Amino acid sequence: MKQAIAAALLVLAISAGFVLWITGDMAPRAEFVPYVGPPHAVESDYLRAVYSPLHFKPAIETASDEQCLACHREVMEDKVRATSPSGVKTETLRAWYQQTPTYAGGQDTFHRRHLVTPLAKQLMNLRCNTCHLGHDPREEAQGAATDSARQDDTAFTLRKQVNPETSCLKCHGQLPWQLMGLPGPWEEHKATFGNNCQTCHAAIRTKRHEVNYLNAAAIEQAGKDSADACYGCHGGRAWYRIAYPYARTPWPDMPAEVPEWAKNRATQSEARFLKPMPAREAKP
Numbered sequence: 001m002k003q004a005i006a007a008a009l010l011v012l013a014i015s016a017g018f019v020l021w022i023t024g025d026m027a028p029r030a031e032f033v034p035y036v037g038p039p040h041a042v043e044s045d046y047l048r049a050v051y052s053p054l055h056f057k058p059a060i061e062t063a064s065d066e067q068c069l070a071c072h073r074e075v076m077e078d079k080v081r082a083t084s085p086s087g088v089k090t091e092t093l094r095a096w097y098q099q100t101p102t103y104a105g106g107q108d109t110f111h112r113r114h115l116v117t118p119l120a121k122q123l124m125n126l127r128c129n130t131c132h133l134g135h136d137p138r139e140e141a142q143g144a145a146t147d148s149a150r151q152d153d154t155a156f157t158l159r160k161q162v163n164p165e166t167s168c169l170k171c172h173g174q175l176p177w178q179l180m181g182l183p184g185p186w187e188e189h190k191a192t193f194g195n196n197c198q199t200c201h202a203a204i205r206t207k208r209h210e211v212n213y214l215n216a217a218a219i220e221q222a223g224k225d226s227a228d229a230c231y232g233c234h235g236g237r238a239w240y241r242i243a244y245p246y247a248r249t250p251w252p253d254m255p256a257e258v259p260e261w262a263k264n265r266a267t268q269s270e271a272r273f274l275k276p277m278p279a280r281e282a283k284p
Contacts, residue, residue: 050137060134061272068128075111097172097237101228123219123229130213131167135160166270169244175235176243179261186231197223197230207251211273 053059054067069076083089090107097103108117114126162168175186183189193199201208201223209216222229228236247266248258268274 055137056134060129060132063129065128068132072128075109076116078109078112080107080109097239100232100236101226102232103237123215123222124213125215126213131162133163164240169240169242170246171233172237172239173235173242173244174238174240175231177235179259186235190227190231195227197227203253205248205251207249210249210275211269212275213273 049071054063080090082091084093093107094103102119104119105117114120114124120126177185183192209219219229245265247269248262249268
């Protein structure tokens, strides 16, 4: 009797399992979703390039222009508009910093003005890493890239790709005429000095422009030819309301007494801008 009951229960269990299997197999199935792989190789290559060691210290400090322009060639090839969106011809426009006589030629782009125009080649020796010292791409403007901060991130702090206090201000600051003993702004009183900076600077602060991003000899000659060349970088193309605190490099017959305004000044330019010292000849 017990064996018959056990056999009946076994048959019942098998039958129930078969019914459940058939029911499940006939039920509607979820739609098949194919596997989506990682981002396209192009995006992967972009992020790899963005976070290249070349964009960060210490590699960027010794990067060559050729290395930078291998990817950023567009900064040298971009052209300004011939006509503004409102219909004004570009050739007729001049900003306040374009009023000096040394601003020659047609309108050009920002990077070209600093690297390849005739004036840039004559007086400057700027390189990409003169101004660009690297930054974290995640700290660029919100929403600028796939990995940058979101637009609604209120805790975000925007960092600068270039620090103007240590780069732009050098050539685009105000002329501190108050500290120089001038009776007023240079443009208003230059005739008093014969429009010649050498009237005073033939003997004062004669150790100048000796940095690797400038062509010192060419600048000195341009200054002798016209004070406008000096004024172009010392107040004539000012983007800022303040002056750059230039290093007070010692010069021959420099007064021993240091003016109050100069007591906290550096006595030489930043190490990365110093020219290499000429090798001394061995004594016989």
